[in-house]
Amino acid sequence: EAQVTQNPRYLITVTGKKLTVTCSQNMNHEYMSWYRQDPGLGLRQIYYSMNVEVTDKGDVPEGYKVSRKEKRNFPLILESPSPNQTSLYFCASSLATRLFTDTQYFGPGTRLTVL
Amino acid sequence: AQSVAQPEDQVNVAEGNPLTVKCTYSVSGNPYLFWYVQYPNRGLQFLLKYITGDNLVKGSYGFEAEFNKSQTSFHLKKPSALVSDSALYFCAVSFTGNQFYFGTGTSLTVIP
Numbered sequence: 001e002a003q004v005t006q007n008p009r010y011l012i013t014v015t016g017k018k019l020t021v022t023c024s025q026n027m028n029h030e031y032m033s034w035y036r037q038d039p040g041l042g043l044r045q046i047y048y049s050m051n052v053e054v055t056d057k058g059d060v061p062e063g064y065k066v067s068r069k070e071k072r073n074f075p076l077i078l079e080s081p082s083p084n085q086t087s088l089y090f091c092a093s094s095l096a097t098r099l100f101t102d103t104q105y106f107g108p109g110t111r112l113t114v115l
Numbered sequence: 116a117q118s119v120a121q122p123e124d125q126v127n128v129a130e131g132n133p134l135t136v137k138c139t140y141s142v143s144g145n146p147y148l149f150w151y152v153q154y155p156n157r158g159l160q161f162l163l164k165y166i167t168g169d170n171l172v173k174g175s176y177g178f179e180a181e182f183n184k185s186q187t188s189f190h191l192k193k194p195s196a197l198v199s200d201s202a203l204y205f206c207a208v209s210f211t212g213n214q215f216y217f218g219t220g221t222s223l224t225v226i227p
Contacts, residue, residue, distance in 0.1 A: 031213065042219035090158055090159065104149075105161070109158055
């Protein structure tokens with residue numbers, strides 16, 4: 001089954017404790033992206049990647065890191081989480097051409113709480 | 116700045132009536148426009164998109180949307196609403212093809 005998977009689905013942590021949220025897709029998509037969803041703010045793009053070893057900042061990259069060492073994986077790293085990073089996080093992937101990125105397929109989400 | 120707006124947080128419509136969920140975007144080149152739907156405790160699912168060509172695009176589950184360049188709008192429509200259409204709807208725009216801007220979402224409730 002074609003899908004985007006995220007782990008963990010739920011995470012409660014404390015301020016300053018490094019964490020990684022994994023994202024994997026089995027559709028051989030070039031493009032992958034991370035979003036956070038907050039009430040009243042909709043989805044905001046954190047980082048995106050057009051291909052292996054190619055990453056770029058989205059609208060709200062502060063406090064986050066990503067890496068794209070393999071095509072299928074795109075982990076989101078919070079090196080020193082803070083309470084304002086409490087949010088619902090979504091990973092997405094898409095086919096990409098030279099001109100544009102097509103329909104995105106979203107993972108089920110990771111609900112992160114930073115105390 | 117590039118952005119997208121969904122002016123209504125909540126839309127209520129009676130089952131069987133037509134529904135409209137509004138979306139406008141700020142102008143910066145030629146946009147790629149998308150609608151996604153989110154059901155409770157789920158990720159977003161694609162509904163339809165406008166990339167180029169015919170301004171009226173048809174998508175999944177009987178939804179359609181019309182790209183209006185002069186009004187910078189991309190409203191989502193359906194002729195006859197179903198209770199199962201109740202969900203959170205997001206409009207998204209991209210001008211570069213890789214950076215996306217989502218609206219704040221519109222919660223649609225279809226009343227039986």
